[in-house]
Amino acid sequence: MAGNSQRRNRRTTSKKGAQVGSGGQRRRALEGKGPTPPAEMRKGHPKQRAAQAKAKRAAVAQRRASGGRGGKSASEMVVGRNPVVEALRAEIPGSALYVLQYIDSDDRVREAIKLATERGIPLLEAPRPELDRMTGGLNHQGLALQIPPYEYAHPADLAAAAYDRGEQPLIVALDGVTDPRNLGAVVRSVAAFGGHGVVVPERRAAGMTAGAWKTSAGTAARVPVARATNLTRTLEAYQKDGLMVVGLAADGDVELTDVEVLDGPVVIVVGSEGKGLSRLVGETCDLRVRIPMPGGAAESLNAGVAAGVVLYESARRRA
Template sequence: MAGNSQRRNRRTSNKKGATVGSGGKGRRALEGKGPTPPASARKGHVKQRAANAAARRAQARPTSRRPGGGKGNSELVVGRNPVFEALRDGVPAKTLYVQQFIDNDERVRGALQLAAERGDIHLMEAPRPELDRMTNGLNHQGLVLQVPPYEYALPDELSAAAYDAREEPLIVALDGVTDPRNLGAIVRSVTAFGGHGVVVPERRAAGMTAGAWKTSAGTAARTPVARATNLTRALEAYKKEGITVVGLAADGEAEVQDLAALEGPVCIVIGSEGKGLGRLVGETCDVRVRIPMPGGAESLNAGVAAGIVLYEAARRRA
């Protein structure tokens, strides 16, 4: 009967017994190859490509004088309330300057505590004349926070990151939006609805200032903002990649809820509330759409308009 044979040395188990060793001949094969290198050092990895692009941007970025001397585009946040709120809201910062012999009130104590908790902010004590010089005579109230220049992405990096994640790009481009709070609100909406970034022109446009960081409620740390030397050329490059460029305009030929293009790779272009899209930018768009407003309002704030269109895109993609 199977499994009950009386033959000698018959194997009744699949388990291997003791085996003869190699005598140390396989030592080298068993040796480890060291720790796994970080993603940014692995050839072809998306993080290595991002690191290389950041290095190229750093070499190409022009420098200018900042308040207080030195090179770069650092921003200064001055005043007890603004400094405290910037630290509380996670605005990136390099150095907190504190006036010597300052009155230690609640806001000062709070700012010092937040800076200490962050651990990466240098605390510097300076005499009042030095702070006056740094701020060009602004009412700093004894607190000055230095915010480093924002590391902008390149427009093609936004679409590349989406494709690397095997996702259809969902990008917002801004034309003539000059209020940093609008930019921060749009970054927040892009993050909320699964977008891949925001493109802003290099001139006559809001940048990622401390105010934009605050309005983004920390989402600017996760959603990149790219800066285009020429917005029209950046949009044309997107079109060559197969991305549909959709302009938001009050006189658009279609309504946003009827736009099937939102389901695929798309760049949504939003103009200022007053002037709308510029002529060249409007002509570059594949299609222009409008948001229906049965209440009769003439226009919407750029941040509100972006949130509506991004919600519709996220709904269709889901």
């Protein structure tokens, strides 16, 4: 009827116009949200609270260690997706893995979380400002691994442990070696050739950082590293305990093949690649030994290689 044309909202044509819909919300609601995150990363989960408490305890231990008490070094942060994954693959110890909130996940992030979970390392979410502060503004890419303070042994413990096992101590002392990778290489060689530990000075020397751990290929978990307040006095204490101190020097008085004390209790002292042994350390050594290099193309070897050569010769004679 004609009057019906005035009815409100009455369709007067068969052509359909714009329809009110959900705006795609229903479709998006049906899409998957990816794998379920570990319990340690779920907000409010008991395991996340436990992980946060563990990380806080580690932070307290770090602050105490940085105060210089005991035989610990300060903890450090490994930042960036590739460095964190490589550190976890190398079984470098970690006290917490910090993951950026709402991180854009990829294979490296997933592998880092998986490795940390398998090793029982707490996973903690952190907002970007907090992660920036913790990493000193470095390009962390949303991942940061906290390395706990390394617990150094006492130099006297290295020889005592060898004697307790009925073995002649074989120890390497580093004088002025500042590259952590050289320290890691020496630790690896000590493990390979049956040595009993490494001694490093407390100041102006490489320490057991993440780089040293990585170069050691996991052997740092088995080879103790001791830190000496004064390397010269430590060597003198070893001499009083019956150990021979053999220093490596390019101008040494004796060739390595002629040294007869390597099958007994001995400390092998390796200097820096540039300056070699310091004056006081060189004067303290019982013998100054040179490694024969018939090739002549190189004047010296770096600390890691030189220590490996002498450790091999010592292991050969002991066998």
